[in-house]
Amino acid sequence: MTEHSSTSHTPRRVAVVTGGSRGIGRESAERLAADGYAVVVNYAGNEAEADKTVAAITEAGGEAIAVRADVADETEVAALFDATESAFGGVDVVVHAAGVMALAPLVDLDLDALDRMHRTNIRGTFVVDQQAARRLRAGGALINFSSSVLALAIPGYSAYAATKGAVEAMTLIVARELRGRDVTVNAVAPGPTATALFLEGKDEETVARMAAQPPLERLGTPRDIAEVVSFLAGPAGRWVNGQVLRANGGIA
Template identity: 65%
Template structure:
């Protein structure tokens, strides 16, 4: 992925973000977009530290502040330590963006239940653990942003288990927004449509990808930067958007 952060040296901020799954795909685009806005960013990774270090290096080379922090999002001790590390490095946390997730596609009738458990551990428990830490730690005026999927509306065959996990993410998100009444912290979910990432492209032939692109009124796949722009709005100026699932999908019905 080519970096194009272009941080304006005149932009300064004391705001700090932690981005889970921040080492590649949408997560990396989010890291770079928030860094462009002047935020210091904790770049979380689960298994690929080298890729996280590359993301950090790109931000730092552009004049931003970032460092890598590892851990399993579904492990409450690991995530508590990750939040501790970001707070120690940058003095606090204002924005939590939880892009970490896995997708395993299969008809419901043939899905391996071990895959179901693995996906739900990351997508549901992981979102819950990260949201719980965010609820305890995000500072006044901050934002928690989780990730769902537009397939909760499109109902594509083969996505049953994945969509079930993301529907849970939406419910966690919308309830947490109401539980944080009076804290001045917004909580929203972003639901991308078909986006050109390794997670989306893996296992799909060119015809399938072309058909999905054509299904969007804008007649193209989304790019990670498209999703990052939505996140940047919710993390920054979008203070009146709260307790919502924002469908960033180019108009996919």
């Protein structure tokens, strides 16, 4: 058998990206597709945006499908992984970028908002990680999302930061629970990043002030974060495991 014919049968690596219809999730999906992964773009409700992500990937020569699932619903998440295995034969990388944020001082925060964040950010991470732990192939990677607000302790972020503290705790423990599986488990903790989620409701002065805080004196971009995801998912990141990687330009 020639070298060419043996390598041509190497199975394509497969990535599931939750929250892949916009922002950091979308940029991560497109970056992994450029790295050669077949990508499953998960979305909660915005089918049109998820289809745009798939179209961008396929137009660039990649392979992708969109699959709807509520990350906090264990039946829907199991179906998401079933659909992935059915379409592409397995799962090698899970990027869990789906999340919600509501900001208010603890004394004022509506408890319904707290419950929504708990459901999506904590239960959603638990449910997605549970399926990832069961299904990731050897050589795989699970990448959760925390936030650098955890270290910054910014007023107004108590509930959101609490959910991300839970994500970090789960990430570090799952990394150890997967001993012997040859699967890495890490979290990325972006700082202020120019996404719709971040920019919504902020005036220009607030955005400019936050952009000036890191020593690099700018906001992060979704591409900055997608590069970190690509590193953790790929061969260069195999010795990074059980870590929280703070990608924030030096803000904290």
